[in-house]
Amino acid sequence: MPKTPAAPTPEQLKALFRAARSARPRAHAPYSNFLVGAAVLDERGRVHGGCNVENAAYPQGLCAEASALAAMVLAGGKRARAVAVVAASPLLTTPCGGCRQKIAEFAGPDCAVYVLGPRGVRRTFTLGELLPFGFGEGHLPADPRR
Ligand code: THU
Numbered sequence: 001m002p003k004t005p006a007a008p009t010p011e012q013l014k015a016l017f018r019a020a021r022s023a024r025p026r027a028h029a030p031y032s033n034f035l036v037g038a039a040v041l042d043e044r045g046r047v048h049g050g051c052n053v054e055n056a057a058y059p060q061g062l063c064a065e066a067s068a069l070a071a072m073v074l075a076g077g078k079r080a081r082a083v084a085v086v087a088a089s090p091l092l093t094t095p096c097g098g099c100r101q102k103i104a105e106f107a108g109p110d111c112a113v114y115v116l117g118p119r120g121v122r123r124t125f126t127l128g129e130l131l132p133f134g135f136g137e138g139h140l141p142a143d144p145r146r
Contacts, residue, residue, distance in 0.1 A: 008041055008082045008112070015047045016040075017116060020084040023049035023064065030054060031061075036093065037086045038064035040106075042077030065099040069106060080107040083127075086116040092123055100131040109134075 008016065016039045024037030029052055036052045050068030054061040065085060072080065083103055087093035092115050095103065103111065109128025114121050 006081075012041055012045055012047070013082070013114075016082055016084045017086075017114065017121070019047045019049040020064075020068075020086045020116060023051045023068070024086050027051040027064065028053045031056075031058065034087065034089070036064035038068040039084045040065075040068045040072045040077070040080045041082040042072050042075070043079040043081060044077065046072075046075065046077060048072040048075060048077060063096060063099050065095050066102055069102055072106070078106070080111055082112045082114065083107070084114040084116060086118075088118050093117075094125070094130060100127070101134065103127055104131055104134045104136060 019039035020037040023039065024035050027035040027037065029035050031054045037049065039047050039049045041047055048068050048071035050064045050071055052062060052064045053067060065083065069080070080103060085093055085095060094115055095113065104127060107127050109126060111127040113125045113127055113130060115123045115125065
């Protein structure tokens with residue numbers, strides 16, 4: 001996994017949290033009624049928001065983290081320096097297993113993942129804590145036939 005660049009500034013974090021918070025009410029979550037907002041800070045200091053987008057065919061739904069990562073990729077972002085997730089739940093809304101893997105495609109194990117509730121940051125994790133021993137491109141052979 002390639003290295004994650006320098007830690008975000010307080011201003012960047014503020015923008016990251018604001019983007020995640022403002023994405024949440026845009027969620028399309030008529031089946032779960034569980035609205036989630038997320039945001040990703042890219043290697044150029046830009047912030048990309050996302051929300052969950054559910055579907056009547058339930059497995060086709062998209063998590064907020066996945067839609068924020070897609071927005072980053074669309075904007076030309078290459079690396080995730082930090083991720084924020086916001087939901088309103090008594091339990092911490094940590095990214096699901098699939099989203100941990102999706103974040104790992106663009107971030108190293110020291111990438112910060114901020115879990116927010118309605119009143120702000122509840123807990124901060126590193127991606128390495130959330131996804132120990134993750135699978136990555138380094139596992140794939142250079143020769144695609146092997
Ligand atoms: N969800 C997210 O968008 N992100 C998370 O970190 C956890 C779960 C969504 C998926 C689904 O639309 C709803 O929350 C309930 O699982």
